[in-house]
Amino acid sequence: xxxxxxxxxxxxxxxxxxxxxxxxxxxxxxxxxxxxxxxxxxxxxxxxxxxxxxxxxxxxxxxxxxxxxxxxxxxxxxxxxxxxxxxxxxxxxxxxxxxxxxxxxxxxxxxxxxxxxxxxxxxxxxxx
Amino acid sequence: xxxxxxxxxxxxxxxxxxxxxxxxxxxxxxxxxxxxxxxxxxxxxxxxxxxxxxxxxxxxxxxxxxxxxxxxxxxxxxxxxxxxxxxxxxxxxxxxxxxxxxxxxxxxxxxxxxxxxxxxxxxxxxxxxx
Numbered sequence: 001x002x003x004x005x006x007x008x009x010x011x012x013x014x015x016x017x018x019x020x021x022x023x024x025x026x027x028x029x030x031x032x033x034x035x036x037x038x039x040x041x042x043x044x045x046x047x048x049x050x051x052x053x054x055x056x057x058x059x060x061x062x063x064x065x066x067x068x069x070x071x072x073x074x075x076x077x078x079x080x081x082x083x084x085x086x087x088x089x090x091x092x093x094x095x096x097x098x099x100x101x102x103x104x105x106x107x108x109x110x111x112x113x114x115x116x117x118x119x120x121x122x123x124x125x126x127x128x
Numbered sequence: 129x130x131x132x133x134x135x136x137x138x139x140x141x142x143x144x145x146x147x148x149x150x151x152x153x154x155x156x157x158x159x160x161x162x163x164x165x166x167x168x169x170x171x172x173x174x175x176x177x178x179x180x181x182x183x184x185x186x187x188x189x190x191x192x193x194x195x196x197x198x199x200x201x202x203x204x205x206x207x208x209x210x211x212x213x214x215x216x217x218x219x220x221x222x223x224x225x226x227x228x229x230x231x232x233x234x235x236x237x238x239x240x241x242x243x244x245x246x247x248x249x250x251x252x253x254x255x256x257x258x
Contacts, residue, residue, distance in 0.1 A: 050251070120173070
């Protein structure tokens with residue numbers, strides 16, 4: 001047991017040069033953590049709505065503030081990015097998409113998440 | 129190999145769960161909730177769009193409509209199950225101390241249940257009124 005520390009280590013995260021596929025995998029986790037924290041905001045929004053019109057108006061006005069909009073924009077991007085990442089995982093689950101095309105899938109996830117997020121917000125401003 | 133399986137009871141062998149004491153339920157449940165989350169997120173977005181630009185009283189009435197409340201509740205339930213398993217994977221990957229891992233796993237479960245219950249309770253209160 002005394003020799004545990006001198007055992008050879010296999011290469012780990014900080015050894016490898018970052019690649020787009022590896023970065024996208026990390027971003028999938030980070031957006032997941034972000035959405036986890038975002039559940040608190042969803043709970044606050046719903047509890048305020050359940051509490052009454054005055055409480056809901058307070059929370060709604062915070063969401064409409066610049067900081068609130070930035071948080072909501074981040075939440076939108078996180079959920080779309082995580083959803084597209086999840087679809088990528090479904091493709092991988094079938095055994096497909098693991099060859100060189102995984103680079104294309106990674107780029108599609110990133111670009112798609114940005115395009116859809118902007119689209120959702122433009123649609124939101126159009127229908128309000 | 130044959131020796132170790134001979135040491136197991138027939139029930140233990142047929143369950144085939146090994147030292148982790150659980151099989152592939154988490155893997156499968158994570159995919160099931162992921163699949164459900166796609167239409168539920170679209171449904172939740174539709175509810176949010178319906179409330180945009182409305183005053184607080186009108187927006188509350190929209191959230192309280194039975195179908196809208198139902199969609200929000202399903203979105204929350206599927207979401208918190210998914211995020212609980214996801215966070216558990218992250219904890220098991222990065223937290224190696226046995227004590228701190230158990231505490232983190234317990235907090236993860238408690239947080240997920242609390243967040244989910246708070247949202248569902250709020251939706252039920254909205255839709256059933258008063």
